Amino acid sequence: MAEPATSRTISVDVNGEQIEYDVPARRLLVHFIRDDLGLTGTHIGCDTGNCGACTVHVNGEAVKSCMLLAVQADGATIATVEGLAAEGELTALQQSFNEHHALQCGYCTPGMLMSATALLARNPHPSEDDVRYAIQGNICRCTGYVNIVEAVVGTGGQA
Amino acid sequence: MTTTVTEPAKTLEKGFVGQSIPRKEDRRLVQGQGTFFDDVRRHGMGYVHFVRSPYAHAKIISIDVSKALELDGVYGTITGDEVAIHTDPFFEMSVEPGGNIKDYALAVGRVRHMGEPVAAVAAATRELARDAADLIEVEYDELPVLVDAAESLRNEVILHDEAGSNVVWSGVFDWGDVDTALAEADHVVKIDKLHFHRFSSTPLECAGALVEYDKGTSEWTLHCNHQMPGVGAIWMAPALRTGIDKLRFVTQDIGGGFGNKICLHPQYVVLCLMARKLGRPVQWTEWRTDQHTANAHGNERWFLDVEVGVMADGTMTGFKVKALDDCGAFPRYEPLGCIIWAQVTPGLYGWRNIRVDFTQVCTNKSPVSPNRGYSRMQHLWLTERIIDIVAKELDLDPVDIRKRNYVQAEQMPYETPNGCVYDSGDYSAALDMVLELIDYGSIEARREEAASRGKLFGLGIGSTLDSGTNNFGQSTLLNPDLQFSGNNEAASVKLDIFGEVVVTLGTVPQGQGHETTTAQVVADILGCSPDQVNVRRGHDTWFNSHAGFSGTYASQFAFTGLGAVKGAAELVRGEMIQLAAAVLQAPPEAIELSEGFARIKDGPPEAALPFMALGAIINANNAFLPPDFNPTLNHRYVCRPYFGMVDTEKKTGKLTLTYAMQIHAAVVEIDPETGEVDVVDYAAVDDCGVRINPQIVEGQVHGATAHAIGAALHEDFVYDEEGTLLTANFYDYHVPHAMDMPPLKTGAMESPSPVAPLGAKGMGEGGGGGIHCICSAIQDALRAAGGAIVYDSCNPAHRVWSMLQDPQATRANVSVASK
Numbered sequence: 005m006a007e008p009a010t011s012r013t014i015s016v017d018v019n020g021e022q023i024e025y026d027v028p029a030r031r032l033l034v035h036f037i038r039d040d041l042g043l044t045g046t047h048i049g050c051d052t053g054n055c056g057a058c059t060v061h062v063n064g065e066a067v068k069s070c071m072l073l074a075v076q077a078d079g080a081t082i083a084t085v086e087g088l089a090a091e092g093e094l095t096a097l098q099q100s101f102n103e104h105h106a107l108q109c110g111y112c113t114p115g116m117l118m119s120a121t122a123l124l125a126r127n128p129h130p131s132e133d134d135v136r137y138a139i140q141g142n143i144c145r146c147t148g149y150v151n152i153v154e155a156v157v158g159t160g161g162q163a
Numbered sequence: 164m165t166t167t168v169t170e171p172a173k174t175l176e177k178g179f180v181g182q183s184i185p186r187k188e189d190r191r192l193v194q195g196q197g198t199f200f201d202d203v204r205r206h207g208m209g210y211v212h213f214v215r216s217p218y219a220h221a222k223i224i225s226i227d228v229s230k231a232l233e234l235d236g237v238y239g240t241i242t243g244d245e246v247a248i249h250t251d252p253f254f255e256m257s258v259e260p261g262g263n264i265k266d267y268a269l270a271v272g273r274v275r276h277m278g279e280p281v282a283a284v285a286a287a288t289r290e291l292a293r294d295a296a297d298l299i300e301v302e303y304d305e306l307p308v309l310v311d312a313a314e315s316l317r318n319e320v321i322l323h324d325e326a327g328s329n330v331v332w333s334g335v336f337d338w339g340d341v342d343t344a345l346a347e348a349d350h351v352v353k354i355d356k357l358h359f360h361r362f363s364s365t366p367l368e369c370a371g372a373l374v375e376y377d378k379g380t381s382e383w384t385l386h387c388n389h390q391m392p393g394v395g396a397i398w399m400a401p402a403l404r405t406g407i408d409k410l411r412f413v414t415q416d417i418g419g420g421f422g423n424k425i426c427l428h429p430q431y432v433v434l435c436l437m438a439r440k441l442g443r444p445v446q447w448t449e450w451r452t453d454q455h456t457a458n459a460h461g462n463e464r465w466f467l468d469v470e471v472g473v474m475a476d477g478t479m480t481g482f483k484v485k486a487l488d489d490c491g492a493f494p495r496y497e498p499l500g501c502i503i504w505a506q507v508t509p510g511l512y513g514w515r516n517i518r519v520d521f522t523q524v525c526t527n528k529s530p531v532s533p534n535r536g537y538s539r540m541q542h543l544w545l546t547e548r549i550i551d552i553v554a555k556e557l558d559l560d561p562v563d564i565r566k567r568n569y570v571q572a573e574q575m576p577y578e579t580p581n582g583c584v585y586d587s588g589d590y591s592a593a594l595d596m597v598l599e600l601i602d603y604g605s606i607e608a609r610r611e612e613a614a615s616r617g618k619l620f621g622l623g624i625g626s627t628l629d630s631g632t633n634n635f636g637q638s639t640l641l642n643p644d645l646q647f648s649g650n651n652e653a654a655s656v657k658l659d660i661f662g663e664v665v666v667t668l669g670t671v672p673q674g675q676g677h678e679t680t681t682a683q684v685v686a687d688i689l690g691c692s693p694d695q696v697n698v699r700r701g702h703d704t705w706f707n708s709h710a711g712f713s714g715t716y717a718s719q720f721a722f723t724g725l726g727a728v729k730g731a732a733e734l735v736r737g738e739m740i741q742l743a744a745a746v747l748q749a750p751p752e753a754i755e756l757s758e759g760f761a762r763i764k765d766g767p768p769e770a771a772l773p774f775m776a777l778g779a780i781i782n783a784n785n786a787f788l789p790p791d792f793n794p795t796l797n798h799r800y801v802c803r804p805y806f807g808m809v810d811t812e813k814k815t816g817k818l819t820l821t822y823a824m825q826i827h828a829a830v831v832e833i834d835p836e837t838g839e840v841d842v843v844d845y846a847a848v849d850d851c852g853v854r855i856n857p858q859i860v861e862g863q864v865h866g867a868t869a870h871a872i873g874a875a876l877h878e879d880f881v882y883d884e885e886g887t888l889l890t891a892n893f894y895d896y897h898v899p900h901a902m903d904m905p906p907l908k909t910g911a912m913e914s915p916s917p918v919a920p921l922g923a924k925g926m927g928e929g930g931g932g933g934i935h936c937i938c939s940a941i942q943d944a945l946r947a948a949g950g951a952i953v954y955d956s957c958n959p960a961h962r963v964w965s966m967l968q969d970p971q972a973t974r975a976n977v978s979v980a981s982k
Contacts, residue, residue, distance in 0.1 A: 005391055028183075028290065030231050042204075043612075044195070045195015045197075046195065046366075047418070051451045051892065052893055054450065054895050055451075057367060084195065085193075094190070095195070098193040101193050102189040103185055104860050107189060107192055108674030108866065109419040109673050109674030109677070110370070110418070111366050111368045111416075111418030112194045135901070136901040139901045142901070143901075144901075145364060145869075145870070145898065146674050146862075148533065148869030149869070150904070
């Protein structure tokens with residue numbers, strides 16, 4: 005019987021850049037993004053898929069990147085927080101986070117932004133309840149979510 | 164969200180202080196450009212994984228690392244035996260018996276809590292390090308387990324043989340004359356037992372560090388997230404048998420701290436040893452499950468045999484209590500928690516007679532560390548429980564009894580029975596404000612409406628204090644031999660060659676917005692925009708802008724941190740004015756600093772020097788300056804507040820400097836079928852004196868409230884009888900999610916502190932007001948269903964359901980003796 009493969013070359017589009025990479029078969033997508041690609045804006049806050057700090061977009065959907073193996077993302081289009089303000093100009097949502105003081109330590113922020121960006125893409129004018137529902141998979145320990153919710157609602161229609 | 168503000172009072176002229184300017188930190192953080200310790204990479208670094216005990220209490224028979232070392236890509240291992248050879252046990256702050264405890268960086272011969280590190284391995288990748296850790300074979304021999312503080316007190320099983328007792332510290336604090344006060348009272352209310360549970364703030368970023376060792380200089384650099392490096396170094400350097408100058412702490416962005424990143428010295432010492440042994444940088448990122456299991460819980464505390472004296476009119480004369488604190492397996496930052504509570508001895512109340520018989524014990528649970536509201540929160544919860552239980556038993560109104568017993572505005576500054584000085588505030592006015600925010604007048608109508616839907620309805624109040632800036636001299640009330648007192652913090656401000664204003668801080672921010680508030684203060688003093696002020700990110704020992712107690716803890720940035728910034732900025736300002744006066748040939752008093760210029764007040768427009776000119780003259784073009792005129796435009800300032808000495812006989816003194824106050828009110832509905840508690844209305848009023856940045860202050864109130872709501876309803880580190888933690892990660896340890904949080908209304912008052920440099924009081928910890936008011940609200944709601952007494956600080960549905968089933972079980976804990 006053939007030895008099982010321990011690594012594989014994957015091809016992904018990350019923030020608009022096409023990347024081919026030989027990754028260990030067991031490497032989590034989040035570790036691939038952080039350690040192999042050096043995109044350290046995507047964070048890790050737990051080891052159980054609860055906290056959402058690692059949220060990225062995979063083919064346009066908000067996904068917790070600690071819940072996927074890198075090899076499962078083969079062929080996918082991935083967007084991380086670094087891709088939001090690609091030209092250095094903050095998105096309306098990023099600006100709104102600043103204006104509403106929606107972040108303190110900033111550790112959950114990339115995941116929050118990715119979840120909220122996905123929400124605004126499918127629902128440009130979310131209600132407060134819509135926002136709370138959309139970010140319920142993202143834990144913040146600093147803000148009590150008050151200003152995060154206001155920031156997302158306040159972005160309505162501009163993202 | 165509602166914000167109500169009373170008359171603002173500014174100590175500085177109108178300027179940037181007091182404005183909610185958006186934070187400077189945010190631009191990098193919203194783009195994923197923050198630098199957290201786990202983002203730092205070094206060539207050839209090894210990833211460290213700890214092997215941890217699956218048992219709560221066991222002897223270590225053997226550790227075999229040979230299979231791990233055979234694995235390709237493994238750089239090396241370390242065990243407790245090596246730690247015992249190369250390091251000394253950490254310094255203990257207690258007198259005997261706790262002072263005899265030997266606490267090493269790794270378990271030596273015995274494990275005392277589940278998750279305790281027994282060995283560590285470094286390897287080329289994170290995955291490999293875990294594989295290697297699995298190959299390390301540890302043989303244990305289980306020992307009897309202590310998970311209950313009262314059982315621990317019996318000393319039938321001893322955790323630390325060197326100590327010979329499970330007691331870390333015990334002592335009696337006796338102020339006023341509580342026996343007479345109880346004898347003369349019209350009623351004495353007795354409460355047998357109250358329990359403040361174990362939880363922690365669980366910052367979203369776990370602990371960790373990347374440690375480099377420089378063989379040539381014998382110096383370690385720690386790229387880390389320690390929130391109190393000044394004191395961390397005091398622990399680590401002697402253990403490593405080196406000088407404090409050999410430890411360089413570097414922090415950049417930190418993903419929350421809340422006190423939980425103060426006791427990282429054991430793991431950091433292991434990393435230092437491995438970096439030196441392996442001759443390569445080593446990196447450790449704590450796993451979430453490890454953080455919950457074995458890093459930093461908040462202090463668990465029992466309050467036993469409480470007796471409260473109450474006069475017929477509701478005036479309380481004092482109380483006595485036995486406090487039994489459970490600090491887990493090792494004291495670490497303890498026994499400081501045995502005294503920190505005394506900063507708020509009478510809570511918000513005018514009680515003059517108080518006796519606290521305090522004992523702290525070890526158990527086979529995770530060590531504790533400071534946790535938002537550290538030690539005062541537990542005690543303040545007791546004071547609020549006393550108020551509500553007394554009100555209930557004597558049929559007094561919870562609002563009236565508070566107002567009757569609060570320290571009154573006209574008594575400020577008010578000296579407590581143990582010598583602390585409440586600097587300012589109007590507690591009754593704040594209570595009125597919070598009641599207005601939750602529409603107190605409609606409460607009974609809402610109660611009826613909720614009852615019509617089958618819901619139990621309750622209103623609760625939580626009055627709390629956030630005492631700011633530790634006087635470390637209070638440690639001598641626990642151990643007179645300790646050589647600590649006072650406090651300090653440093654900052655430096657300089658004007659650089661092209662006119663750049665550069666500030667370095669000793670503080671170690673973890674989300675509090677220090678870069679922004681510092682820039683606001685400096686901008687006002689130097690006469691420029693906050694955008695022109697570059698506040699360097701984080702802490703670096705090599706900046707030389709730190710002091711012995713540097714860090715962000717104990718709600719002290721507003722006093723010591725900004726006090727240092729203000730001091731340094733004023734020194735630079737003075738020199739800028741002198742220099743401009745010399746250049747512009749004008750008297751110094753004619754010079755003003757404004758809009759990035761030094762100019763002659765009301766002078767011609769050309770009589771103005773941009774900051775760039777001043778910076779360039781001193782730094783690069785100074786030949787014409789006379790030899791007796793030598794400004795540097797570069798100053799370090801240490802803010803060292805005056806405390807005076809504590810009295811170790813009477814156990815009195817100024818244990819802290821400022822007292823921010825918060826009054827919270829919660830309205831809850833309880834489903835009597837399930838015991839589920841729903842917070843339907845919530846308000847918090849904060850008075851922290853001058854608010855440097857109101858938006859940041861409000862953000863701290865939101866965060867502290869969320870922590871408190873989580874703690875009051877869900878968050879609980881639960882152990883089974885074998886000492887296994889049942890809530891070891893975010894699956895079982897439920898922190899509030901966005902859908903769990905009620906709408907929060909906030910209000911603010913400003914009673915400037917007469918002692919603080921900017922009139923601003925530290926306020927980030929918040930004092931657990933949400934725990935107090937939710938316990939209060941649940942008890943109010945249960946009045947209509949048997950009248951149970953809320954006896955525990957955590958009330959998840961199952962506990963509330965039990966109280967509904969058998970209210971008498973809790974009521975049996977309380978009795979009243981009346982004249």
